Amino acid sequence: MATYDNKAWLLKSVRDAFIATDDTGLCDIVMAGEDFSKIFQNKAIEEKRRERDKVLYQPSTSKGKESGTDEEDDRELVTQFDPYPDMDDSEEDEPCPSYPRMPDEFLPVHRQKLTIDKKEQDLKKAARIKVIKWEDPQSQLTPEQMAEVFAKIDIKKPETKKSLLSEQLENCPDLPHRQYLDYAKFDGTAQLGLPTKSFKIFMTMLPEKYQNYPVVICVIASAKIKDLIGFTCYKYSIEHPDIALGSVQNYGLFIVEDDGEVDLAFPCLDRNEPCSKFGFTCLGLVDLKKRDTAVMACPIPDFDMHSAFQCFPKVSVSGQSNANTSRLHTGDSDTTEVLRAMNSVIDGNKGFGFQSGAVADASQDKLYRVQLLHKVRANTPVQLGITLDTIEVVPLVPNKHAFWARPKYFLHSMNSVAWCQILEEKSNKTTFRIVYSPNHDATFSDRNTGNVNVYSPNTTYKKHDFEGEHEIAKTIVDNVNTILDLRNSPCRREYKTVKEKKLQTRRSFHTRHLS
Amino acid sequence: MAGDGTGGSGSQVALVTGGYDHTIKLWQAHSGVCLRTMQHPDSQVNDLEINPNSQMVAACGYQHIRMYDLASANPDPVMNFEGVIKNVSRVGFQENGQWMYTGGEDCTARIWDLRAGRPFQCQQIFQVPAPVNAVVLHPDQSQIMVGGQSGIIHIWDLKTDHNEQLIPEAESSIQDIAIDPEGKMMAAVNNKGNCYVWSLGGSPPRPVPRKHLRAHDKYALRCKFSPDSTMLVTTSGDCSARVWRTSDWTLMRELRHETQRWVWDAAFTLDSRYLFTGSSDSYARLWDLEKGTLEREYCGHQKPITALAFRDQAV
Numbered sequence A: 001m002a003t004y005d006n007k008a009w010l011l012k013s014v015r016d017a018f019i020a021t022d023d024t025g026l027c028d029i030v031m032a033g034e035d036f037s038k039i040f041q042n043k044a045i046e047e048k049r050r051e052r053d054k055v056l057y058q059p060s061t062s063k064g065k066e067s068g069t070d071e072e073d074d075r076e077l078v079t080q081f082d083p084y085p086d087m088d089d090s091e092e093d094e095p096c097p098s099y100p101r102m103p104d105e106f107l108p109v110h111r112q113k114l115t116i117d118k119k120e121q122d123l124k125k126a127a128r129i130k131v132i133k134w135e136d137p138q139s140q141l142t143p144e145q146m147a148e149v150f151a152k153i154d155i156k157k158p159e160t161k162k163s164l165l166s167e168q169l170e171n172c173p174d175l176p177h178r179q180y181l182d183y184a185k186f187d188g189t190a191q192l193g194l195p196t197k198s199f200k201i202f203m204t205m206l207p208e209k210y211q212n213y214p215v216v217i218c219v220i221a222s223a224k225i226k227d228l229i230g231f232t233c234y235k236y237s238i239e240h241p242d243i244a245l246g247s248v249q250n251y252g253l254f255i256v257e258d259d260g261e262v263d264l265a266f267p268c269l270d271r272n273e274p275c276s277k278f279g280f281t282c283l284g285l286v287d288l289k290k291r292d293t294a295v296m297a298c299p300i301p302d303f304d305m306h307s308a309f310q311c312f313p314k315v316s317v318s319g320q321s322n323a324n325t326s327r328l329h330t331g332d333s334d335t336t337e338v339l340r341a342m343n344s345v346i347d348g349n350k351g352f353g354f355q356s357g358a359v360a361d362a363s364q365d366k367l368y369r370v371q372l373l374h375k376v377r378a379n380t381p382v383q384l385g386i387t388l389d390t391i392e393v394v395p396l397v398p399n400k401h402a403f404w405a406r407p408k409y410f411l412h413s414m415n416s417v418a419w420c421q422i423l424e425e426k427s428n429k430t431t432f433r434i435v436y437s438p439n440h441d442a443t444f445s446d447r448n449t450g451n452v453n454v455y456s457p458n459t460t461y462k463k464h465d466f467e468g469e470h471e472i473a474k475t476i477v478d479n480v481n482t483i484l485d486l487r488n489s490p491c492r493r494e495y496k497t498v499k500e501k502k503l504q505t506r507r508s509f510h511t512r513h514l515s
Numbered sequence B: 001m002a003g004d005g006t007g008g009s010g011s012q013v014a015l016v017t018g019g020y021d022h023t024i025k026l027w028q029a030h031s032g033v034c035l036r037t038m039q040h041p042d043s044q045v046n047d048l049e050i051n052p053n054s055q056m057v058a059a060c061g062y063q064h065i066r067m068y069d070l071a072s073a074n075p076d077p078v079m080n081f082e083g084v085i086k087n088v089s090r091v092g093f094q095e096n097g098q099w100m101y102t103g104g105e106d107c108t109a110r111i112w113d114l115r116a117g118r119p120f121q122c123q124q125i126f127q128v129p130a131p132v133n134a135v136v137l138h139p140d141q142s143q144i145m146v147g148g149q150s151g152i153i154h155i156w157d158l159k160t161d162h163n164e165q166l167i168p169e170a171e172s173s174i175q176d177i178a179i180d181p182e183g184k185m186m187a188a189v190n191n192k193g194n195c196y197v198w199s200l201g202g203s204p205p206r207p208v209p210r211k212h213l214r215a216h217d218k219y220a221l222r223c224k225f226s227p228d229s230t231m232l233v234t235t236s237g238d239c240s241a242r243v244w245r246t247s248d249w250t251l252m253r254e255l256r257h258e259t260q261r262w263v264w265d266a267a268f269t270l271d272s273r274y275l276f277t278g279s280s281d282s283y284a285r286l287w288d289l290e291k292g293t294l295e296r297e298y299c300g301h302q303k304p305i306t307a308l309a310f311r312d313q314a315v
Helices: A007-021 A026-031 A036-057 A063-067 A087-092 A109-128 A143-149 A164-171 A176-186 A225-239 A288-297 A305-310 A336-347 A357-362 A470-487 A490-514
Strands: A130-133 A196-203 A215-220 A251-255 A282-287 A366-373 A380-386 A390-395 A410-413 A417-425 A430-436 A462-468 B014-019 B023-028 B033-039 B047-050 B056-060 B065-069 B079-082 B088-093 B099-104 B108-113 B124-127 B132-137 B143-148 B153-157 B163-166 B174-179 B185-190 B194-199 B208-214 B220-225 B231-236 B241-245 B251-255 B263-268 B274-279 B283-288 B293-299 B305-311
Touching: A007 A036, A164 B274, A176 A225, A176 B293, A196 A225, A215 A225, A225 A251, A282 A288, A366 A470, A380 A470, A417 A470, A417 A490, A430 A470, A462 A470, B014 B047, B014 B056, B014 B274, B023 B056, B047 B088, B056 B088, B056 B099, B088 B132, B099 B132, B099 B143, B108 B132, B143 B174, B185 B220, B185 B231, B194 B220, B194 B231, B220 B263, B231 B263, B241 B274, B251 B283, B274 B305, B283 B305
Parallel strands: A130 B079, A196 A282, B047 B305, B132 B174, B174 B220, B263 B305
Antiparallel strands: A196 A215, A251 A282, A366 A380, A366 A462, A380 A390, A390 A410, A417 A430, A430 A462, B014 B023, B014 B305, B023 B033, B047 B056, B056 B065, B065 B079, B088 B099, B099 B108, B108 B124, B132 B143, B143 B153, B153 B163, B174 B185, B185 B194, B194 B208, B220 B231, B231 B241, B241 B251, B263 B274, B274 B283, B283 B293
16 A cells, blocks of 8 residues: 555655656756655644644644544544545545645646656657667687687679669659659658648549549648649659649649539639648649639629629728728728629639629628627627628727727638527527637737637637627628638638537437437 | 568668658669658768668667668667767678677777677777767778778778778868778778878788879768779769769769759669769759769658668679
8 A cells, every 4th residue: 555645655756757757857957856755744744743732722623633533632643744644544545645735736637647658658669679788898809709700801803793773773764753753852651750731632633533532642731732732743643653644833722522522612722821721631633724714614604804893993992091991881882892802703713603693692792780799798789791701890889988898899801700690589689690710810810809719629719699680680691601601611611510520429429328 | 662672671772861850761762762761869860871681771870870670661770779979970880790880979980799699799999089980891891991080090900909090181081981892992081072092902901092182172071982993982062972983083973963962972883883872952862874864863851861871782
């Protein structure tokens, strides 16, 4: 028992273990002079002295209560600092006693675990490595021994030999993967210690028979999308030297479904962004040239490019602060927001087709008056502005006097909005919720400080709850959802996945318990 | 791919590179594909040498000489030689693999006993006055040349433990020493870019100065003789490797590439037709010496390649 429930011993052994196993010597420095086993021992002695004094002056107080015994007269005084606070219990209970006054920072559990895990791994690794220490020569070798190990040999004149490598080189004159060689350095499987990221990539630009299975590609996390494309070509051409691939410049990576179907609603991933930025693992390599011609062949239905520009002749810039033009919009007028959205559609996202009147309607800039709900405070009237790109929450009654109650202004990029739904239809009002993720929009997030954290621990989702007239609420939710579906942003997809997972676990939980 | 033996023991052709990124890579030499990456913790790789039976590669770095199994997929070393307090700059093997020699910044050259079930230990230590940059074993297996910061080349006779000294140039440091496979020539390069060649052919085999080459304008790093002794390659901080004819000491090839930086190491193929080089631009390259063309590039290291080892197979 003594090996387990002696506090002082445990403390000492943990301390010693830390100091002994820490190669950096940091533990030694941190723990210098803090030998808790000794401190506790001293405290125990002090406390005993104090308790004895107390007993002398206040004979009615039962000091023994603390240690869980009533036989105070028969027993020696026991304090919380004693290694064996309660002999009787410790015999039966679990071998690890708790330390009532152990300072938390002394040994955080996670660190303890980490250290042990790492130590274990290192030990396992070390066990497989044979260590040979240098030993200085014990004694002078005899001339015989010298002659045995350091014998002079006759040098044979090396004959001219044919090299196997030369032969191999002749047998494979040119290698298709050589054009992608520069990307070989992004190989994630060849790294030890660097963070990596794996993708399943469908070669959608190849004939159909090669598309059935994705190539699993592991790159270093800092690789950009173009590097990922290049490395995919490199890897693929090594494994399939017979299949000719084109230039890396001609390829783009698109988000695909698990079965390899390309999601054309979303533009290809930005070539210059690091691949670690994207949450998807299923991607499709697409020949941009072929794709572009396909897009050209079917013009965007509802908007003619010229008229799209003509119908927004004026870019509204007023004399107000120009930090945020989206604040200057009025009513239903056509604005820069839509123009910008249109431009981005025309410039970059060529496959982004508007197809229905609903979308066109949703793309109109709209302002609504609703109430922003707060958890504790009273609701505040706000103006909710919805454009193709943003959701804007403008407080209508700025309360300049009470800083703690001052309503906040929010501007969320549509890419950071994950969800919108009606919560409850009351007799005269409808409440609805907009869920967004500050992580997904760096440019907007700095302006926003939000509400409570609702969902996944990896991505933070925050929410705004609003209340408005039935009709208005319904229109807003419909509009936002149309735009969200149209954009199908990473944020929204991730949120959906998280939601589905939650639902599934809940379902499986129920079925398990029902059966 | 690592398990198919194309670069391991199945075929005896093995190209190994190592450098500042603390990794050692095994390559399929003819395709340029990296087969495996091994970990060389806490240190750059100063030198690499494949052991005589081609099963292992020895890598030396700060305070360690580590041996890696070329045939398995193990990314960790299988043996770790310890007890040197500073950088180990060179490593090599006796031709039967009985012992290994090293030299390092602790101003020593050492013989490590590798024999199993040894009746006596044969490790030896040879102290010199300055950090050791270069160690090479004479092909007759009985002498070791040790060169270093002081610019002195010590010829250490292992059997008698006697040594002789050569000082080719004052106030320079010896960067590398090479002896041709026939044991007839010795070359040394220094930090000034100069290369000195001696004849070793006489009896007793005493070095006789034979040639002084202004090999490079800058720091020279390595020198090596081709297996057929007709060529000497010198590599340098001037971003080139130069191949010299040993018949008349004329320049045969200058191997440059627009992105190539310091060339740290080089190795010939068995037929002396191709040459591997390893450079600070993190690429290793294979050159056709007859045509002077770049045949292959080996890309995968994240940082400069400072050492390479190549083992060819005769057909």
